[in-house]
Amino acid sequence: MGTCVPEQCVRDFMRKARGGRNRRGRPKKTKKPSTTDSLEQSLSLAENNINDAVSKVGNGTAIVYDEFMLNHRCEWGFHPECPERMSESFKRLQHYDLLDRCTHIPAKMCSEDDIRMLHSEEYIEKMRRTSQMTLEELRTESEKYDSIYINNYTWETSHMAIGSAISLTDKIIDGEYRNGAALIRPPGHHGLNDEANGFCFFNNVALCAKHAVSRRGLKRVLILDWDVHHGQATQYHFQDDPTVMYVSMHRYERTQFWPHLTDSNCDFVGRGPGAGYNINLPWNKIKMSDADYMAAFQQVIMPIAFEFDPELVLVSAGFDAAIGDPKGQMEVTPACYSHMINMLNNLAQGKVCLMLEGGYNVRIVAESFAMSVRTLLGDPCPPIKVGRPSDSCIETILDTISCHKPYWKCFRYQVGGDVDDSLSSLESLISDSEQQNDEMLYESPQELDDRVTIVIENTEFHNTQHRTGLVYDDGMLLHSSSGERDYECPDRLTRVMNKLTDEGLVDRCQRITARRAVESDISTVHSQNHVDEMRLTTNMSTDELSAKQKQFLSIYLNQHTYDSALLAAGSTIGLVDEVCRGSVLNGVAVVRPPGHHAEPDSACGFCIFNNVALAAKHAQHNYNNINRVLIVDWDIHHGNGTQHMFENDPSVLYMSMHRHGKFFPETNDGAFYQVGKGEGEGYSVNVNWAERGVGDAEYIAAFQQLIMPIAYEFSPDLVLVSAGFDAARGDPLGRCLVSPEGFAHMTNMLMSLACGRVVLALEGGYNLTSLSDSLAACTHVLLGDHCPSLSLGEPSPSSVMSILDTLHTHAKYWPCLQFQVDVSGRFNTDAPQADLTIRPAPDSMTSSVELTSLLIPDRSGLESISDSSSSSPDSGFQSSCEIDPAAVAGETTTLDNGDAPVAKSTSSNSIKMNDITNALRACEIAN
Numbered sequence: 001m002g003t004c005v006p007e008q009c010v011r012d013f014m015r016k017a018r019g020g021r022n023r024r025g026r027p028k029k030t031k032k033p034s035t036t037d038s039l040e041q042s043l044s045l046a047e048n049n050i051n052d053a054v055s056k057v058g059n060g061t062a063i064v065y066d067e068f069m070l071n072h073r074c075e076w077g078f079h080p081e082c083p084e085r086m087s088e089s090f091k092r093l094q095h096y097d098l099l100d101r102c103t104h105i106p107a108k109m110c111s112e113d114d115i116r117m118l119h120s121e122e123y124i125e126k127m128r129r130t131s132q133m134t135l136e137e138l139r140t141e142s143e144k145y146d147s148i149y150i151n152n153y154t155w156e157t158s159h160m161a162i163g164s165a166i167s168l169t170d171k172i173i174d175g176e177y178r179n180g181a182a183l184i185r186p187p188g189h190h191g192l193n194d195e196a197n198g199f200c201f202f203n204n205v206a207l208c209a210k211h212a213v214s215r216r217g218l219k220r221v222l223i224l225d226w227d228v229h230h231g232q233a234t235q236y237h238f239q240d241d242p243t244v245m246y247v248s249m250h251r252y253e254r255t256q257f258w259p260h261l262t263d264s265n266c267d268f269v270g271r272g273p274g275a276g277y278n279i280n281l282p283w284n285k286i287k288m289s290d291a292d293y294m295a296a297f298q299q300v301i302m303p304i305a306f307e308f309d310p311e312l313v314l315v316s317a318g319f320d321a322a323i324g325d326p327k328g329q330m331e332v333t334p335a336c337y338s339h340m341i342n343m344l345n346n347l348a349q350g351k352v353c354l355m356l357e358g359g360y361n362v363r364i365v366a367e368s369f370a371m372s373v374r375t376l377l378g379d380p381c382p383p384i385k386v387g388r389p390s391d392s393c394i395e396t397i398l399d400t401i402s403c404h405k406p407y408w409k410c411f412r413y414q415v416g417g418d419v420d421d422s423l424s425s426l427e428s429l430i431s432d433s434e435q436q437n438d439e440m441l442y443e444s445p446q447e448l449d450d451r452v453t454i455v456i457e458n459t460e461f462h463n464t465q466h467r468t469g470l471v472y473d474d475g476m477l478l479h480s481s482s483g484e485r486d487y488e489c490p491d492r493l494t495r496v497m498n499k500l501t502d503e504g505l506v507d508r509c510q511r512i513t514a515r516r517a518v519e520s521d522i523s524t525v526h527s528q529n530h531v532d533e534m535r536l537t538t539n540m541s542t543d544e545l546s547a548k549q550k551q552f553l554s555i556y557l558n559q560h561t562y563d564s565a566l567l568a569a570g571s572t573i574g575l576v577d578e579v580c581r582g583s584v585l586n587g588v589a590v591v592r593p594p595g596h597h598a599e600p601d602s603a604c605g606f607c608i609f610n611n612v613a614l615a616a617k618h619a620q621h622n623y624n625n626i627n628r629v630l631i632v633d634w635d636i637h638h639g640n641g642t643q644h645m646f647e648n649d650p651s652v653l654y655m656s657m658h659r660h661g662k663f664f665p666e667t668n669d670g671a672f673y674q675v676g677k678g679e680g681e682g683y684s685v686n687v688n689w690a691e692r693g694v695g696d697a698e699y700i701a702a703f704q705q706l707i708m709p710i711a712y713e714f715s716p717d718l719v720l721v722s723a724g725f726d727a728a729r730g731d732p733l734g735r736c737l738v739s740p741e742g743f744a745h746m747t748n749m750l751m752s753l754a755c756g757r758v759v760l761a762l763e764g765g766y767n768l769t770s771l772s773d774s775l776a777a778c779t780h781v782l783l784g785d786h787c788p789s790l791s792l793g794e795p796s797p798s799s800v801m802s803i804l805d806t807l808h809t810h811a812k813y814w815p816c817l818q819f820q821v822d823v824s825g826r827f828n829t830d831a832p833q834a835d836l837t838i839r840p841a842p843d844s845m846t847s848s849v850e851l852t853s854l855l856i857p858d859r860s861g862l863e864s865i866s867d868s869s870s871s872s873p874d875s876g877f878q879s880s881c882e883i884d885p886a887a888v889a890g891e892t893t894t895l896d897n898g899d900a901p902v903a904k905s906t907s908s909n910s911i912k913m914n915d916i917t918n919a920l921r922a923c924e925i926a927n
Helices: 008-015 067-071 084-095 112-116 121-132 135-142 154-173 204-214 232-238 290-308 334-344 362-376 391-404 426-438 445-457 491-502 528-539 542-549 561-581 611-622 640-646 696-714 740-750 768-782 797-810 848-853 913-926
Strands: 061-064 179-182 221-225 244-251 278-283 312-317 352-356 466-471 510-512 584-589 629-633 652-659 684-689 718-723 758-762 902-904 910-912
Touching: 061 154, 061 362, 067 084, 067 154, 084 352, 084 362, 112 121, 112 154, 112 204, 121 154, 154 179, 154 204, 154 312, 154 352, 179 362, 204 221, 204 232, 204 244, 204 312, 204 352, 221 232, 221 290, 232 244, 232 278, 244 290, 278 290, 278 391, 290 334, 290 391, 290 696, 312 334, 334 352, 334 362, 352 362, 362 445, 466 561, 466 768, 491 758, 491 768, 510 561, 510 584, 528 561, 561 584, 561 611, 561 718, 561 758, 584 768, 611 629, 611 640, 611 718, 611 758, 629 640, 629 696, 640 652, 640 684, 652 696, 684 696, 684 797, 696 740, 696 797, 718 740, 740 758, 740 768, 758 768
Parallel strands: 061 179, 179 352, 221 244, 221 312, 244 278, 312 352, 466 510, 466 584, 584 758, 629 652, 629 718, 652 684, 718 758
Antiparallel strands: 902 910
16 A cells, blocks of 8 residues: 655645644644533624625635545454545646646644534534544444544544635635535545444534525535545535435445445435435446437536536545446446546636545545546646436436425436346346346455556546637738628628736737638639639629629628638638647637538638638548547528538547528538438437527537537547627627637636547627627636536426437447436325426517427427528628627616417417517526
8 A cells, every 4th residue: 555654745745734733643732612602603694795705716626635544444443434435636736747836735634613513512522532532432432323443643634625625615615716626534525413333533624515595605516426436425415405405326226235225226215395405316237438428418417517606616536436436336437537627617607626535546546636626727638538328327327216206307308218138127227237237246455456557557637738729811802892792701800809918818828820721722622623713812803792692692792812721721720720739728719701511512601611611621621630629600591611520430429500591602511410420410409499589598408418518429639610690699690699618618618628628619690798808718718717607597497409410310329418308206205296387478479388288389380480681691790790798797788579489389379489588588587
């Protein structure tokens, strides 16, 4: 195991923080708190703190550690909860030079009033007496509890673990730091109200949550417990409390695994006002992998967490589910913990606090803790392989969804269909799982150690000299229209660059020199005839240009168009070059003309050459480490050109979210059933919105249910984003409601892929205010700034069906899409159904009764879209590229009733889907 005595550098690190303790590490004696001090007195500060608890977001990562906590040890033999778990984790942080990048905060002793928040006075007194017991008395006292050892330092080290955790939590709440990690012990999540249990004495994480709510005024705290043992004590502390959500993934095996409680199953959802706020994901077999844990995050944890909208995230970070742990016997890699932390960073403006719990393979604990801290610091996630989740995982997730479907509206995607054959017999699944566990597939200690070595040595890190590259050139402003109806205008770039400059983002980015693409670049996706045709425009007269542009769909030309298009394409390629070389981690290409409509042999829809497609081909042809490219297109118009260029190519996954029907480009290419051709079948993924007005709730739902699961399974080496912002609220063409914060969250999710190699290339976006605000928000996230707060409403009924259409279409291509089945009746609980009733809308809208009856309307009742006002990109525009900034505010955005599809009920009554959308938006504002 190695020595628990820290190296000299550890002592130097600790000497700075010793503060109020003597040379032996014991606290200097202070006046003993009076036992008459009441909890009510200690909570009197709550009123002063109630209003300032969540307003500030800090920068940087704090870490708390003190060698004094190494003094808690078993005095009568080896014990798996040993001091080396903590000291070796500290050394691993040093190995990766992470400590120098963190801010160390001094450890603190808690007060007994802190402990009284959740633990009884009688139990506190029992533990106090242990500091004076003999070895024989300690051993006798330890045997009174389940899985406990005590020594003379246990009392004080427990105080330090609690005090350090609370101190770190306070600094994150106060905005001194964005996030932090507490390298503390003894662990806490089994610590019950009146007894020690499972290596734990007092519940560190639970006390921090109680402190945050009761003393600091937070209203919603999320505790995520990924320790392989169920944190039953944390669950019991908050089972009646809706202000603290407790989520646990743990080994269960139908009570055969410690702590052997039926309360650890998924049907224990909380009690009274806390019903629905306790979420258990019980694993019923060993060897659960990264794919299983990621599926649990994507299908259960993140959808519920987004809906809960926490103000603080506390992680009970036990690493005994990691590969090589002798107790957990699971297969989670250290890199997977990095990805889970990255997903949590989308919550609570990144206010995430990690606290060490279990983990009993010292090497893998140290590696996993270090990977988690790397992600807190903003480093890219190492790649992981995520395939099909195990049948047992699918069973657990579906059972958990069934139990919580009555409480959470995010579970609206399991609305029908047949359960997969492999899940049709629960008894068969149980038998198979138990047989697998009985076989004890785990290796010998030496074989395990060898596997741990391989996992650690094969973890791929991606370090770059600079964080974010930015490319722009004034030459792209020369492409302009001679007419007044100029949507795709030069001011788009000017306003974007002004915004990025005003917010200090240009100075923080590494400027990449713009360059023109050469014709050999262009010819990788475009025909020579198209290149020649565009080159000839440089010498055409105004009349010739006018005649020429009429040959294309929604295109304008001038003598500078060809050169500007070469600059746009070449600059995007040049930025991708820098990312692939490792000069920068990610980047933003502020370019025009846009590209995703450009076909192989024709300009189309404001687009001359397909910038993103060219960059994808260039990367694959020139870099051996770039084989699979993901293109995510969130422009409100379908990228018909990009899809056509790669529809036969399985090395490029194209995923698009867009309005569809009689909306530009007015083809069926963007329909959900268009999946690619030949070898590329399944590699074109289209989410086609059937109405205007979709916003953050719809886009985040699509990301959670479709984009990210498929993207993880595809495992790209590079992510390119066709970053059109015409789905932003206030855009005159898109007429949708996505906020800058929504785009920022989508960017952050994508950054977990491809070792962080993500490039955003500007496409559409025609409200200059929302365009510049949205791209600035994405750039902040690329630079490592926190994700802004995002409160999601409920996705519209039409959007739910659009997502389900795509899910069901692609389930046969992507094994990760195993969860869209009928979960009704999987668990018979007495829980009330989720309140999906829509409040009565204004008199001009349909009644709430009619709307509720159509909340999940019959698919066959939807007619095709009829929206003549937006049939092409340049129809209906008035006279200027600028839009009134007041129109950007979500509260002032209005949707007229004449352009939405009509949903027919099975009765003779009919209702416009736009009325449903209006009613939903009205309810969100009313709430």
